[in-house]
Amino acid sequence: MKKDKAFVMAAAALLFFDVTALTQQRRPRSDEPIEVVFARVPEKAHVKRNPLEDDPEAAAAGRKLFEQHCAECHGEAADGSMRGPSLRDGGVQQGTPGEIFWILTNGVVRRGMPGWSKLPEPQRWQIVTFLRGASRSTDETGANHPIRRP
Amino acid sequence: MNRTLLKALDYHRGEVSGLTAVAGSAVFGLARGGLLALFALGFFAPQALAQESPYIVTYDHHLEEPGNLEVEYFSSFGKQRGANDFHSYWMEFEYGATAWWTTEFYLDGQTTFHDSTLFTGFRWENRFRPFRDEHFINPLIYIEYENISDADKIIKEVEGHDVESDHADSNAVLRKVHNHELEFKLILSKDFKGWNFAVNPLATKNLSPSNPWEFGYAAGISRPLALKASANRCTFCRENLIAGVELYGGLGDTQSFGLHETSHYLAPAVAWNLPSGWTFRLSPGLGLNNNSHRLLLRWGLSREFSGFGEIVRSLFGGQS
Numbered sequence: 001m002k003k004d005k006a007f008v009m010a011a012a013a014l015l016f017f018d019v020t021a022l023t024q025q026r027r028p029r030s031d032e033p034i035e036v037v038f039a040r041v042p043e044k045a046h047v048k049r050n051p052l053e054d055d056p057e058a059a060a061a062g063r064k065l066f067e068q069h070c071a072e073c074h075g076e077a078a079d080g081s082m083r084g085p086s087l088r089d090g091g092v093q094q095g096t097p098g099e100i101f102w103i104l105t106n107g108v109v110r111r112g113m114p115g116w117s118k119l120p121e122p123q124r125w126q127i128v129t130f131l132r133g134a135s136r137s138t139d140e141t142g143a144n145h146p147i148r149r150p
Numbered sequence: 151m152n153r154t155l156l157k158a159l160d161y162h163r164g165e166v167s168g169l170t171a172v173a174g175s176a177v178f179g180l181a182r183g184g185l186l187a188l189f190a191l192g193f194f195a196p197q198a199l200a201q202e203s204p205y206i207v208t209y210d211h212h213l214e215e216p217g218n219l220e221v222e223y224f225s226s227f228g229k230q231r232g233a234n235d236f237h238s239y240w241m242e243f244e245y246g247a248t249a250w251w252t253t254e255f256y257l258d259g260q261t262t263f264h265d266s267t268l269f270t271g272f273r274w275e276n277r278f279r280p281f282r283d284e285h286f287i288n289p290l291i292y293i294e295y296e297n298i299s300d301a302d303k304i305i306k307e308v309e310g311h312d313v314e315s316d317h318a319d320s321n322a323v324l325r326k327v328h329n330h331e332l333e334f335k336l337i338l339s340k341d342f343k344g345w346n347f348a349v350n351p352l353a354t355k356n357l358s359p360s361n362p363w364e365f366g367y368a369a370g371i372s373r374p375l376a377l378k379a380s381a382n383r384c385t386f387c388r389e390n391l392i393a394g395v396e397l398y399g400g401l402g403d404t405q406s407f408g409l410h411e412t413s414h415y416l417a418p419a420v421a422w423n424l425p426s427g428w429t430f431r432l433s434p435g436l437g438l439n440n441n442s443h444r445l446l447l448r449w450g451l452s453r454e455f456s457g458f459g460e461i462v463r464s465l466f467g468g469q470s
Contacts, residue, residue, distance in 0.1 A: 009272070009297055040283075052378075057380075057381045060381035061378065061379040061380060061381045062379075064379060064380075064381060064382070064383060065379050068425070069201070072456045072457060082460075083217070083457075083460075105284055106282070106283045106284050107249060107282075108249075109249040109250050109279065109282040109283075110249070110250070110282055111249075112216050112248065112249050113249060114213065114215050114216065114246070114249045115249075115283075115284055117212070117284050117341050118201050118203075118210075118212040118341070119201060120341075120344040120374055120377040120378075120389075121343070121344065121377070122344075122377045122378040122379075123377065123378065123379050123389070126378065126379055
């Protein structure tokens, strides 16, 4: 009898878990002006240099990391989805490597983007290198086509 | 314990193990079914590469990504002096409700060799991130409700005067005592040059009024074997392997705070994050004093499902 009661309570708790968790998850807003996000970046982070800027493999590794961790929200081509904004538009591209690194590290928690400090710092710089390369490719063509493999 | 009492206890064990065998096999089937379902889902669900820490007891400050569900299965093999060894297991359903709130549901069970198999209860855990940005040390608030019996042996945390001999009675005796507990942890964690340092002081209150607050701790340190990612997708890259070590134990209770009559463990741990989205963890825990199990060999398998929340919402006609 006690066993049945435990099972019923477990089922009720699981249902409560599902309902509360699912109703709490809000759709992230992709319409927040990027300037508002950049305004939070501390001064010393603006000027931080990308230590992997000249690493020829960094962009390729960054692309792999982007596909593994970021593409599900920002799209395979980094051009945005229902869950996250485009990273190829003018606003993001105007950010310095240091600013993009800071946002990647801290996330935009209240808008649904988690911080990615769980990735080691060199891996976050690899993603920044990839995103900067992607933005350059957009500048050259002027089109928002899928990111080319480096 | 005198000979007559031992005889009576043996008789009792024999009688009840028969009764629990049916329920036990159902629980074992459930665990096996859960593991199989995890494998089956893994092949069809959207992939999300997990970057999981190797910790099994300690928590760091990294939460589940919003909308993702991580399904985890863990096993612990425990050596038990003076009684039968055991195999405990649990399923975890970890969901990123928001970027600042992760909620988890656990189902626990155990098999004590030459005794029986039992469902031992459930837990509902929540972790909240109070600050939006990274800080020098990052705190998380952890609150958990536990509805478990004394037969629960997953040893997901050590608290108060938890000692090895608590698990020496038969399942028939242990399952009679049911506990409703609230557990609070302060998760303090920092990432520095690829290393993660985490400390979790904890306090637990059994909701029956006569029980005191119990205290414990867990601490861990870990690091990926390589900090830079390689350019190609690979299974055996060093960056996919994270190694670490955990230390955890009890600190007594409000009536007798300290290390007296407490157990402590040191556990090297490794996590292997596969590109397919699976994570495998292994951790042999070594008891540090005579109150501890000599060995707690743990392993776990987990799979992260991306966009789970949206899939469920769309099933029920909500907007995705």
